Every structure is written in structure tokens, then in C-alpha cells.
Amino acid sequence: MTALLMANRPLDPPVPAAAADLTLRRGAARVLLRNWTGASTVPSRTLYPHQWSWDSAFIAIGLRHLSPRRAQRELETLLGAQWDDGRVPHIVFNPAVPLGAYFPSPDFWRSSQAGAAAGAPAAIETSGIVQPPVHALAAWLVHEADPAESARRGFLARVYPRLTAWHRYLTSARDLGGAGLAAVVHPWEPGMDNSPCWDGPLARIAPADPSSFRRADLDHGHADDRPTDVDYGRYVRLAADYRDSGYADDGHAFAVEDPSVNALLIVSEYALARIARATGADPLVHEQSAQRLTDALVSRLWDAEAGQFLCRDLVSGRLVQERSVAGLVPLIVPGLPDDIVRSLLDTLDGPHFRADDTGLVASYALTGHAFDRTRYWRGPAWFNTAWLIARGLRLYRADDRAERLRAAFLDTARTSGFAEYVDPFTGDGRGTRDFGWTAALTLDLLTTPHPEAVR
Template sequence: MKTLLGRPAPSAPADHLTLRRGAARVLIDNWTGTSTVPSRTLYPHQWSWDSAFIAIGLRHLSVRRAQRELESLLAGQWADGRLPHIVFNPAVPYGAYFPSPDFWQSSRAARGVGAPAIPETSGIIQPPVHALAAWLVHCSDPAESDRRGFLARIHPGLTAWHDYLLTHRDLGGGGLAAVVHPWEPGMDNSPCWDRPLARVEPAADTFRRADLDHGSPTDRPTDLDYGRYVRLAATYRATGYDDRSTVHGFAVEDPGFNALLITGELALARIAEHLGHAGGAHTERAADLTRRLVDRLWDDSAGLFRARDLADDSLIDERSVTGLVPLVVPGLPADLVRRLLETLNGPHFRAPATRLVPSYDLSGPSFDSQRYWRGPAWFNTSWLIERGLRTHGWHAQAQHLRQALVTEAGRTRFAEYIDPLTGEGRGARYFSWTAALALDLLLTDDKEPLP
């Protein structure tokens, strides 16, 4: 198929063509000239893991634009290797989003750890989906990628990013990367963070939440939680975002985050080999991280992975989709894969109104079908689980989930997430990663080789 907006391939059903065109329109409309915003209303800047997922879909629309998506994000990388979770658009007024650049103060507060003078960024991070995205973008048109030197240009930055996570962020000493803010694992408001957050004194009510201008309060985090988010970020800023000198009030090893680091290491091995370098070190790191993931975060009694609270070195007793995301790891022991599949298909995650995977245990004490990451089903985590099912040879179940993803994306006008009890689309509409991942599933052979 030469163009998404032109004549369809003969085998393309009419509804699939309509969906492709709709998804392409979302990505075109949300493009800023250098990157793609998640939403024109609620999220007016560039977000880190959003851009990685967006690039995976953009590769089917424009390989050059997908490359630019990742390159523009890497332009905000710090000298210590971290990729900040937001790269700010200087044309957007500060009041359009909080916390804005004047809160993070990256170019001033983080000078000691190498934040760039331009662009302004946040000081925290998000899950490392970037190496996987880069490899998939390359694979969609290897000749164009090589002609532009795409992998050669971004390989050093991606390597530095993973090195940062495996050194500066090994806060528990167990070889896994830790997150130091609930926004870092990407599942911002998950009940998994309630226990460690309870120890954090909320910031005084001296900030204005711009998110409530565009989102319903019933969908968004509470003011109390937001006050704790602000306190953690302000404390990190006060130490110059230096991981070695900050006493972190929140430090957690998250299974989904580390699973994505493992898949990223495998992608980096492929990238290195393509560039004529040895990839064995990355393959070995992936294998070592897989062993540590199982040793530190697997809960056999629950049949899924748990997050570990580093304050008391204990597993957090909550069932979340982050504990299923490790299905993307190809080196998981076969018995763990079977247990994960049982959990995925069991009562905790089998939603009555959608085949997408809920973000939190349907029978859990903190379940909320509408509130951000406390129950709603998200497209990006379901995309990862679909990929994990294919990784382990469960193609029929993967196809079932794949069809649900594309159907729900079109039905809800590319909603940010879905109420698992009613099937209603929630959050922003025309959401970029929903459109991008639907496009990817429509246009990718389900037997595409996995890194």
C-alpha cells in the first residue's frame, strides 16, 4: 500500500480503510512540525514514551516523520544520559500545562547534571520504549534509514539512555532500574503507588491544575495526589535532579518499566549489529535483567509481577497491568508465561465491556472504572500485551486482542482510554498513540519478526 490516503490494497476491507484514514488524520493534525503532541487539548508538548509509540505508527505513514519524532525527543537528552519525560514547546504559553517549564527549571536547576540550555524539559523520565521504536522505524524502510544515517545518529543517545537507567537508577542495588516519581512508569495514578505515596507530604496548594480545564475531575488524579506529585518533583529539583544526592521519598522498581528496558536492550543489540558493532553485551544485559526481574518482582502466588517498594524492600500487594507487561520479554521461563496467561484470562483482568486489558484488578479495593490508570483499559499497554502474546507463540489470543484494539480505537474516536465496565471512551479523543498503534496493527503482518 503506497499511501494511507490513496487507493487501498485490493484486500483491504472498507471499514479498515476508513480507520486507516482516520488514524492518519489524527497523526497529521497532531504534528507540530518537529514532533507529535499526544492531544491538542490536554497534552500540548512532546511526551517521551508517547513519542516512541507514535513513531511506531508513523512509520507506516512517513518514515522520515517517524525518524524525526525520535530525533526531536533525543534533542532534549541530558549529558548524564536521561531522556526527560517532556520536551517543552516554547511556543506554548506556560499556563496551558502544569507543571510547565518555569516549574521544572531544567536549564538552570539541572546544569550540574547536563540538562541542555535549549530546549527546556522536565526532570523526570518515562519507560524506555525508544530503542524498540527506533528499530521498528528502521525495519519499515532499511534503505531510507541507512541513506539518512538514522541508526548511526541515534545509537549513541539510546545507549547513553540505557546506561543511565542501569547505573544512576539502580537505587535498590538489585540491578533493576527504579522510578522516583509516579509519572515515571507512565501509569501515573495507579493504585500501586498509593502506599509509597502515603509517606509523601503534599505540597501546599499553591499551584493551578491546567489538566482540569480539559479533563473531567472524575477521570483525573485527586488534588491530594497531585500535591504529592508536586512535592516529589520540587524535592528532586532542589537537589539539581542529581540521583546520587537526592533522598527519594518515592523509589519503586516497576515490572513494566524494566520489561521495556529488556526489550530495548534486545533492540539495541540488533541496532549495534546492523551498524557493524558487537551486540553481545546488550543481549547479555537483557538476559541478566530478565533473571533479576524474575528474582525480584515475580509473585508466584498472584501469578504476575509486582512492583517493589524500595523504602522497605517489599512487594506492593496490588494487581496492575504493569505486572502483565513483562509478557513482551522473550526470555521469560515458560511456566511464568503460562501463569501470566492464566492471570490475563482470569477474573482480575477479564473486563465485561471490552477485550482490552484493564489497567488495574477489576476486583481490587481501589478499582475505579473511570479514573486515570485505576481501572480504565489503555491502548498502549494492550498493544504491548498483544506483542507479548505473539512473542510466546499465542497467536490466536494475540489476534483476538489485535482485533479488539483496532475496533475500539475506531468506535471511540481514538479515545485515550476505555471504561472497562461500560466500554465508553474516556479522556482525550483523537489521542495520538491510540491512532498510531491502531495504524500499526492494521498495517503490520502479525508474523513480523520481533527483536
């Protein structure tokens, strides 16, 4: 007891970095172990009690450092709910969770009935929309964690055709602009649900009647952190209309080309090329697809005046003049023109995104008219986007900047209790705590501080 009291004296020297990292590593591992359900990992035991698509990809990246086999299982469980048309749904519902624990629940999406024509599974209930395609990148990194175990289980051979079908869905059925990029048809699909980038396109959507649904998210999250009731009503309207169309990919009132989604698709195409090579398939088709997507990303979404990529509203045909972190994520894409890389680095270090007090990257421009330091994706800093940007900085040899961002990530994950997201100025945790991908990516950065770019 005396030793413990002495260790907490204010004038004691700081805990050595190695010991602090070990404590952080153990804390991150505890979160992942607590959130494991036996077949997959929930983002949060309270706010998000099912399996989420891109969450599981990020979680698998961290889980590979604890158990490569469990990381494989994470991705296999998700891909086991894939639809016949290739889409990977953004939620796979756990039938043991009460319907009222989360909304929209399985009885809202009605995937097995409404999605039957699109090939939704008959025995697994899912949502009908998708999330960003991080999965092939995650699969390759998981394989690399233990190639012998991966080969013994035939992991890559089993996930490769599913991942190929997933990418084919995005580059065909979701090429709504006809220029080669994948489009999102709901603000929940790009993962940055409440971004001000969606305000303009959403203004066309009449909200659903508030009496027609009950928001379960407010049972576990503060209203100031979450989307407004009006915005949530618009989300519900779009999802209901999509469901009632049988999840057909045409005639969407909301259709946007998002730079982050397409950047992740490009990087995952390069990962698929590696998977193809490892399984005896042809990598060239994926490499060529990645190059076509890169060309389209630059020609369609780069804005030199803004110094970053912007979203394109396919209904109006115009670029959305809002600065979000989605426009910086393309730093992860290999082979960008030098002038674009320089502009992205300048924008990243400029007044719009750099939060000097924490060293993190705001999700929406600090200078933007809609900036809100606490509300979901309208300003708070997120850990998954920091991980991606740090990876891009390494790719383009901005190692000092990457290390600063890595250190800020780890420090804030530690002080915030592995928060879902944080105030970009203070680092105070917002949303839920013990969040799955925050813990997983913390573990990854502690274990592999200098990741190799996948190309």
C-alpha cells in the same frame, strides 16, 4: 444524497471489514497529521500540548507506516533534548505554547538551571524526570519500515550512541536497589501515573500546598477521570524536591522497581543489539544486559502466588500487593520460564483483568479494592498496554488470544474516537480524544497484525 441516506439505514448489511479498516486507517492518519507540530507529535492538542517521551516512541511506531522519515524525526527531536547524564526527559517543552496551557510548566521544572549539573540542555526546556524506555524498540521498527532511507540518512548510526547512553543511565544511576533493575522516582515516570500501586509509597509524601500550583489538566479533562487533588499535591511535592536537589539520583522518598519499565528496557536492549549489529558495533553487550535484567526481573518482581509480576517499594523493601497491568507487560520479554508464561496467561484470562464486554485489559484489577472504571490508571483500559500485551501473546504463540485482543483494540479505537483510555466494561472513551498513541498503534495493528518479536 439518496445513496448516503440509504447507507445509513439500520437494516442495511454491515460495512465490509476491508472498508471499515480503510476508514479506520484514514481516521488514525488524520489524528497523527493534525497532531504533528513540524518536528514532533503532541499526544493531544488540548490536554498534552508538548512532546512526551514514551508517547513519541509509540507514535513513531505508527508514523513509520505513513512516513518513515517523519517517524525518524520524531525520535531525533526527542533525543535532541537528552541530558548529558543520559536521561531522556519525559517532556520536551514547546516554547510557543503559553506557560498556563500545561502544569507543571517549564518555569516549574527549571531544567536548564536546576539540571545544569546533570547536563540538562541550556537551550531546550524539559522536565527532569523520565518515562519508560520504549525508544530503542521504536527506533529499530522505524528503521525496518524503510532500511534504505534509514541508511541514507544515517539514522541508526546517529541514534545508537544516544540510546546506549539512555540505557546506561537507567542501569547505573537508577539502579537504586543495587540488584540491576532500573527504579522510578516519581509516579509519572512509569507512565501509569495514578496507579493504586503508588498509593502506599505515596502515603509517606506530604502534599504540596494547593495554593502553590494550578492544575491545568482539569481545564480539558473531567475531574472524575483525573487524579485527586491530594494525589496531585504529592506529585508536585516529589517533583519539586527532585528539582531542588539538582535532579540528583539519591535519597529519594519515592523509589520503586516497576516490572513494565524493566520489561520495556529488556526488549529495548534486544533492539539495541540489532541496531549495534546493523551499525558495526558489538551486539553482545546489549544481549548480555538484557539477560541480566531478565534474571533480575524474575528474581526481584515475580510473585507466584499473585500469578504476575509486582512492583517493589525500595524504601520499605517489600513487594507492593496491588495487581496492575504493569505486571502483565513482561509477556513481551523473550525467554521467560515456561511456568511464568503459563501463570501470566492464566492471570490475563482470569477475573482480575479480562473485561468480557470489551475484550480489553483493565489497567488495575477489576477485583481490586481501589478499582475505578473511569479514573486515570485505576481501572480504565489503555491502548498502549493492549498493544504491548498483544505483542507478548504473539511472542509466546498465543496467537488466538492476540488476535482477539487486536480486534478488541481496533473496534474500541473506532467507537471511542481514538480515546486516551476507555471504560473497560462499556468501551466508552475517557480522557481526551484523538489521542496520539491510540491513533498510531491503531495504524500499526492495521498494517502489521503479526509483529515479529525483537530479539
